[in-house]
Amino acid sequence: MCRLAMKTASKPFSPYSVLQGMEAMQEGYDGSGLGLLLRGVTFADFKYKPTDPILSGIAHTEASLHRLNDIMQEKGFTLKYDHEFDTDLSLVEAKDRHKYFLRVYNVPSAWAGFSQEKIDQELMINRLALRKNGEDHDNDLTVFGFWPDVAIIKEVGWPLSVGNALGLQDGRILSRICMAQGRQNTNYGINLYACHPFFIQGIATMTNGENTAFIPIKEYLSGLHWPGYMGYQSDSEVFAHILHYVIRQLKLPLEAYKHVITPLKTEELLSHPQGKFLRGLRDACRRLIIDGPNCVMGTLPDETAIMVMDSKKLRPATIGGKPGEWALASEMCGVDAIIPDRDKSLDFQPMRENSIIVPPDRKEYKIWSQFDPFPLHQAA
Amino acid sequence: MVSIRSIPSTPSSLTYHDLPWIVEHREDRCQLCGRCTSVCPKECLQLTYRRQRMPQLDILKKRRGSEYKTFVGIRQRTDLDHRCIGCGMCSMVCPNEAIGPAPNANDERTRFHAYQKLDASKRGGRRNDQSSLLDRLMFNRISMLTDPALDAGRHEFYLNTILGRVLSPEEFLRRQSTGEWIPPTREIFPFIIGSMSFGALSPNMWLGLLQGVAYCNEVLGIPVVMCTGEGGCPPWVLKSKFLKYIILQIASGYFGWDEIIRAIPDMQCNPAAIEIKYGQGAKPGDGGLLMWFKVSKLIARLRGVPEGVDLPSPPVHQTLYSIEESVMKMIQSLSMAWGFEVPVYPKISGSTSAKSVLNNLVRNPYAAALLIDGIDGGTGAAYNVSMNATGHPIASNLRECYLDLVAQGKQNEIPLFAAGGVGKNGNVAQNGMGLIMLGASGVHIGKYIMQAASGCLGSERNRCNVCNLGICPKGITSQNPKLYRRLNPDDVAQRVVDVFAGIRIEMKKIMAPLGRSQSLPIGMSDALGIADKDAAEKLQIKYVC
Numbered sequence: 001m002c003r004l005a006m007k008t009a010s011k012p013f014s015p016y017s018v019l020q021g022m023e024a025m026q027e028g029y030d031g032s033g034l035g036l037l038l039r040g041v042t043f044a045d046f047k048y049k050p051t052d053p054i055l056s057g058i059a060h061t062e063a064s065l066h067r068l069n070d071i072m073q074e075k076g077f078t079l080k081y082d083h084e085f086d087t088d089l090s091l092v093e094a095k096d097r098h099k100y101f102l103r104v105y106n107v108p109s110a111w112a113g114f115s116q117e118k119i120d121q122e123l124m125i126n127r128l129a130l131r132k133n134g135e136d137h138d139n140d141l142t143v144f145g146f147w148p149d150v151a152i153i154k155e156v157g158w159p160l161s162v163g164n165a166l167g168l169q170d171g172r173i174l175s176r177i178c179m180a181q182g183r184q185n186t187n188y189g190i191n192l193y194a195c196h197p198f199f200i201q202g203i204a205t206m207t208n209g210e211n212t213a214f215i216p217i218k219e220y221l222s223g224l225h226w227p228g229y230m231g232y233q234s235d236s237e238v239f240a241h242i243l244h245y246v247i248r249q250l251k252l253p254l255e256a257y258k259h260v261i262t263p264l265k266t267e268e269l270l271s272h273p274q275g276k277f278l279r280g281l282r283d284a285c286r287r288l289i290i291d292g293p294n295c296v297m298g299t300l301p302d303e304t305a306i307m308v309m310d311s312k313k314l315r316p317a318t319i320g321g322k323p324g325e326w327a328l329a330s331e332m333c334g335v336d337a338i339i340p341d342r343d344k345s346l347d348f349q350p351m352r353e354n355s356i357i358v359p360p361d362r363k364e365y366k367i368w369s370q371f372d373p374f375p376l377h378q379a380a
Numbered sequence: 381m382v383s384i385r386s387i388p389s390t391p392s393s394l395t396y397h398d399l400p401w402i403v404e405h406r407e408d409r410c411q412l413c414g415r416c417t418s419v420c421p422k423e424c425l426q427l428t429y430r431r432q433r434m435p436q437l438d439i440l441k442k443r444r445g446s447e448y449k450t451f452v453g454i455r456q457r458t459d460l461d462h463r464c465i466g467c468g469m470c471s472m473v474c475p476n477e478a479i480g481p482a483p484n485a486n487d488e489r490t491r492f493h494a495y496q497k498l499d500a501s502k503r504g505g506r507r508n509d510q511s512s513l514l515d516r517l518m519f520n521r522i523s524m525l526t527d528p529a530l531d532a533g534r535h536e537f538y539l540n541t542i543l544g545r546v547l548s549p550e551e552f553l554r555r556q557s558t559g560e561w562i563p564p565t566r567e568i569f570p571f572i573i574g575s576m577s578f579g580a581l582s583p584n585m586w587l588g589l590l591q592g593v594a595y596c597n598e599v600l601g602i603p604v605v606m607c608t609g610e611g612g613c614p615p616w617v618l619k620s621k622f623l624k625y626i627i628l629q630i631a632s633g634y635f636g637w638d639e640i641i642r643a644i645p646d647m648q649c650n651p652a653a654i655e656i657k658y659g660q661g662a663k664p665g666d667g668g669l670l671m672w673f674k675v676s677k678l679i680a681r682l683r684g685v686p687e688g689v690d691l692p693s694p695p696v697h698q699t700l701y702s703i704e705e706s707v708m709k710m711i712q713s714l715s716m717a718w719g720f721e722v723p724v725y726p727k728i729s730g731s732t733s734a735k736s737v738l739n740n741l742v743r744n745p746y747a748a749a750l751l752i753d754g755i756d757g758g759t760g761a762a763y764n765v766s767m768n769a770t771g772h773p774i775a776s777n778l779r780e781c782y783l784d785l786v787a788q789g790k791q792n793e794i795p796l797f798a799a800g801g802v803g804k805n806g807n808v809a810q811n812g813m814g815l816i817m818l819g820a821s822g823v824h825i826g827k828y829i830m831q832a833a834s835g836c837l838g839s840e841r842n843r844c845n846v847c848n849l850g851i852c853p854k855g856i857t858s859q860n861p862k863l864y865r866r867l868n869p870d871d872v873a874q875r876v877v878d879v880f881a882g883i884r885i886e887m888k889k890i891m892a893p894l895g896r897s898q899s900l901p902i903g904m905s906d907a908l909g910i911a912d913k914d915a916a917e918k919l920q921i922k923y924v925c
Binding site for chain 1: 542548550565787791894
């Protein structure tokens with residue numbers, strides 16, 4: 001089973017503190033892997049401008065690193081910063097790790113006149129092209145993300161050991177959001193791309209539990225023939241893609257996510273102020289209804305964080321913390337480890353109808369219920 | 381001594397050993413009450429006087445030889461019109477268990493005499509093929525350890541499906557914001573009572589079904605709907621609140637539609653949907669046929685025809701010139717009749733051309749669904765060759781259509797419904813859920829409902845299957861009051877309720893181990909396996925052994 005931990009704070013912090021939260025929850029996972037997503041990144045050795053894209057991944061061979069350099073140069077990206085991890089490869093289980101890279105690039109000058117949407121699309125297409133290049137070369141290059149202000153690390157092994165291997169305790173990388181998940185997707189075979197958090201165009205989610213409706217959802221998303229909806233080495237990847245689809249394609253507010261993945265029952269919608277609209281939305285999006293026990297945690301480019309349960313609350317989770325600093329974890333002990341000095345009376349375990357939303361100001365979290373009126377002018 | 385020439389041996393002569401069913405009669409138990417002979421729908425049983433030799437065993441007497449006694453026995457007739465059909469009504473009424481039909485273990489030869497009186501043979505019922513691919517499907521993606529399984533008895537399950545055109549999310553939001561028409565949908569139970577017409581079924585059967593369906597909806601909360609088949613609907617139903625549980629079918633004969641159209645102003649609610657029958661799985665390319673002896677006064681009134689005449693529906697709709705214009709026009713006209721508030725969908729026979737129909741419907745904004753009826757579907761009357769050998773099995777036909785929609789990212793926008801052989805051997809929930817996981821949004825069940833809810837005696841071993849003759853011994857498919865009075869509508873209703881309550885439980889028992897409860901597992905093909913490599917490859921599911 002997977003364990004999830006996320007911290008969001010106004011003041012940048014070390015991802016190592018979240019790994020310690022993972023360690024507190026160690027009884028719940030098999031130590032098969034670690035996925036880390038950092039948002040709102042600060043480098044100790046470099047003054048980072050948060051609009052520059054960060055390329056995250058692993059070059060498994062020297063040749064692949066050269067190839068990567070060539071491709072990026074050819075496409076007009078200029079390297080601004082190449083973060084050197086203090087790596088101790090002896091602590092890593094896998095033996096084919098030539099270089100973990102977090103690189104900051106300047107986008108090609110030709111993009112100067114591009115709309116934001118076009119830039120977002122180009123960044124994704126470039127990430128997918130690099131991924132494809134690695135896959136075509138015997139998986140010697142793995143690319144997790146290419147997006148401004150987001151750094152992603154994924155590795156096989158015990159989470160804290162991976163953190164030690166990469167020297168994350170040295171405080172050279174800090175972030176305002178850190179999402180961590182403590183297990184490789186052993187349901188479908190070890191594959192670095194199958195490791196949470198999943199990321200697409202600035203939107204990231206991680207999940208525990210199993211999505212039993214995976215195949216029909218995957219088939220639907222794949223059938224949309226949108227370039228980013230691919231991969232699916234894990235049944236949980238669709239959670240990120242659905243969130244992306246709801247927010248970026250359908251342009252619905254964040255609250256709609258819960259209505260799409262776990263819609264209310266018909267009898268509940270009959271007494272809902274926007275029941276008619278929500279029933280129509282449920283019908284139209286019924287191919288995206290998830291199933292199985294799941295806790296989904298996600299973050300958006302504006303540093304909003306969200307946490308939702310499956311509709312039976314089979315995977316509970318807790319949020320706790322204080323203004324300016326919140327921890328979300330699948331276990332109470334995870335919250336305790338990440339933010340021990342908090343007012344525990346503010347802790348909350350969302351119910352099946354709740355979405356927990358931590359806005360970018362992080363002053364307080366919002367408990368939004370599906371039974372509440374839906375914030376959409378179209379529905380009025 | 382009997383002369384050889386007087387032995388009756390014509391080309392069509394048959395003995396009881398040549399017949400599909402042999403009546404076994406025990407003289408020692410028979411009390412000659414005559415119930416079996418009077419109940420036999422084929423009048424196949426006769427009282428006959430027989431002579432039996434009584435050997436003389438008294439060896440002290442000088443006179444040798446036999447004595448004979450005369451007795452009255454029950455014998456079966458061997459001409460085809462009066463052959464035993466194995467219905468077993470004789471054993472049902474016999475007070476002494478003295479009589480009953482047994483399948484002929486030898487080769488029965490009646491099939492060589494099927495052509496009679498310048499005609500080929502017809503029958504009602506089913507295909508008489510016990511094999512079922514659906515029975516071999518296994519649900520094998522069990523979430524027991526990867527995640528806690530659900531509890532079929534305690535957890536909540538969402539089991540309903542949607543009948544009606546579903547828009548893409550983008551289009552739904554666009555129309556929502558501009559206030560444009562959004563196609564009507566119905567939330568229904570995915571097991572639908574398939575189209576069996578009011579003429580084919582007896583009034584008591586129909587009433588029993590409707591009572592049962594109403595109880596399922598209003599008391600148990602199972603939103604079951606039933607389809608009328610061609611031939612209209614009783615006026616009191618059209619003007620009642622029960623109409624919302626009814627799918628009205630229009631077929632090539634348009635029988636019953638005068639009555640329906642006239643009733644529209646008085647309708648209290650809309651029907652569940654309108655089904656346009658273009659084809660039927662049991663007899664593709666063949667129209668319906670209601671034989672003259674089933675056209676009673678009531679049926680004649682409903683259908684707007686004289687009493688006692690054959691009512692053949694044409695094989696195709698007379699307006700059908702091409703799918704683009706006439707299907708679209710027909711769907712549009714019927715949608716318009718109910719103010720675009722009722723889903724209208726076509727029913728076609730399983731066929732290699734089903735995909736072309738489907739792709740046409742995808743582009744028709746008013747088409748609400750597509751029902752594909754496979755070769756194992758039943759019928760009230762059809763030629764043997766149509767029923768036996770014409771058509772397409774439902775599983776691969778449905779799967780191909782579903783995967784075609786998947787490739788376009790449009791699965792379930794046109795919901796696919798499947799029919800034809802669901803529950804043919806009694807495994808109705810398993811068969812139906814198998815089809816749902818192959819991509820169906822729901823299934824239609826006809827024969828199974830007749831067997832389970834009203835005690836239809838027909839089986840895939842050519843038992844009974846005389847629905848076409850109006851002599852249904854259970855009173856299910858007869859318009860003869862003497863026969864249909866045997867069927868109590870209340871009893872049928874009770875069985876309908878038991879059937880759907882049972883299906884609901886079995887659905888949960890299938891879904892819980894798969895970890896599914898939030899939505900019907902439409903297209904969840906990863907849960908299916910079959911111990912047949914070719915079938916697995918064709919259906920794109922797992923081969924297991």
